[in-house]
Amino acid sequence: xxxxxxxxxxxxxxxxxxxxxxxxxxxxxxxxxxxxxxxxxxxxxxxxxxxxxxxxxxxxxxxxxxxxxxxxxxxxxxxxxxxxxxxxxxxxxxxxxxxxxxxxxxxxxxxxxxxxxxxxxxxxxxxxxxxxxxxxxxxxxxxxxxxxxxxxxxxxxxxxxxxxxxxxxxxxxxxxxxxxxxxxxxxxxxxxxxxxxxxxxxxxxxxxxxxxxxxxxxxxxxxxxxxxxxxxxxxxxxxxxxxxxxxxxxxxxxxxxxxxxxxxxxxxxxxxxxxxxxxxxxxxxxxxxxxxxxxxxxxxxxxxxxxxxxxxxxxxxxxxxxxxxxxxxxxxxxxxxxxxxxxxxxxxxxxxxxxxxxxxxxxxxxx
Numbered sequence: 001x002x003x004x005x006x007x008x009x010x011x012x013x014x015x016x017x018x019x020x021x022x023x024x025x026x027x028x029x030x031x032x033x034x035x036x037x038x039x040x041x042x043x044x045x046x047x048x049x050x051x052x053x054x055x056x057x058x059x060x061x062x063x064x065x066x067x068x069x070x071x072x073x074x075x076x077x078x079x080x081x082x083x084x085x086x087x088x089x090x091x092x093x094x095x096x097x098x099x100x101x102x103x104x105x106x107x108x109x110x111x112x113x114x115x116x117x118x119x120x121x122x123x124x125x126x127x128x129x130x131x132x133x134x135x136x137x138x139x140x141x142x143x144x145x146x147x148x149x150x151x152x153x154x155x156x157x158x159x160x161x162x163x164x165x166x167x168x169x170x171x172x173x174x175x176x177x178x179x180x181x182x183x184x185x186x187x188x189x190x191x192x193x194x195x196x197x198x199x200x201x202x203x204x205x206x207x208x209x210x211x212x213x214x215x216x217x218x219x220x221x222x223x224x225x226x227x228x229x230x231x232x233x234x235x236x237x238x239x240x241x242x243x244x245x246x247x248x249x250x251x252x253x254x255x256x257x258x259x260x261x262x263x264x265x266x267x268x269x270x271x272x273x274x275x276x277x278x279x280x281x282x283x284x285x286x287x288x289x290x291x292x293x294x295x296x297x298x299x300x301x302x303x304x305x306x307x308x309x310x311x312x313x314x315x316x317x318x319x320x321x322x323x324x325x326x327x328x329x330x331x332x333x334x335x336x337x338x339x340x341x342x343x344x345x346x347x348x349x350x351x352x353x354x355x356x357x358x359x360x361x362x363x364x365x366x367x
Contacts, residue, residue, distance in 0.1 A: 079156025111251025
């Protein structure tokens with residue numbers, strides 16, 4: 001045996017991996033249970049990592065860092081690293097269970113309209129998919145459904161049996177919206193109870209297929225419809241969208257408190273329209289104020305997941321049916337959405353797992 005390799009063991013490799021911190025969870029790779037296997041053969045090291053959230057945009061940097069750190073160990077030669085992903089179901093509200101084929105539901109909410117909630121919800125869903133997740137989106141904004149236009153969807157969904165419906169698919173997402181059943185100019189003039197009943201039916205009769213995440217674009221506000229949905233839909237976590245201005249933050253606080261009351265964890269805040277960069281001179285201006293999202297996050301002990309600019313391209317791309325994450329995947333704005341998506345997935349991965357679906361119910365009958 002080469003004397004220089006005698007100190008190279010699986011334990012020493014794991015100790016080295018414990019010095020590498022996941023920036024999305026703030027846990028090291030060992031504490032975060034990301035290390036699935038370590039093999040040492042002489043000076044050669046093989047490492048298997050498994051993340052609990054989709055983060056393909058980070059894989060290359062992660063592999064490079066692991067290779068660098070482990071490669072510095074005495075006796076280390078060739079270091080090979082593989083990274084996989086496994087998303088599990090997380091705890092939902094009391095007395096509710098996750099939907100079949102849907103491991104986690106993430107509600108995207110805002111205290112008021114006009115803050116870019118739907119645009120954020122769609123780009124978040126697309127970003128989670130771009131990072132490697134299996135993702136769907138449900139447009140729960142009954143009175144202002146915009147998901148069909150943003151994803152370029154049209155035509156009524158098909159039903160294989162007259163009871164259930166197949167989701168539409170576009171840009172790698174599974175999607176459903178009341179807007180697909182109504183004409184573009186037809187309003188949904190419904191009272192609260194009818195709206196919530198229809199949304200529950202839409203959610204449970206859609207034949208979702210093996211989703212890691214279902215992103216629900218909730219109606220704006222904190223009224224009866226939002227509260228009922230938060231109580232009856234098995235939500236794993238929520239994301240609050242706001243702008244930096246004081247009036248929007250005031251309403252965003254109400255949305256955050258609503259989820260607290262129904263025992264749904266809030267993963268963090270997305271600050272939309274945080275700044276505007278002049279396309280002519282490059283001057284950056286905070287039109288709606290500065291630092292509001294950060295102050296609110298600090299006040300309520302949640303994370304500021306990211307800040308997005310007020311940029312005409314975001315609106316133009318969403319209106320065209322190809323939102324920023326898919327139309328300009330290499331842009332700085334798409335990178336911001338993907339960074340937010342990694343944080344959302346990572347924060348959710350730290351929540352308690354749902355144990356009610358870990359084992360099947362066993363019923364013994366006398367025959």
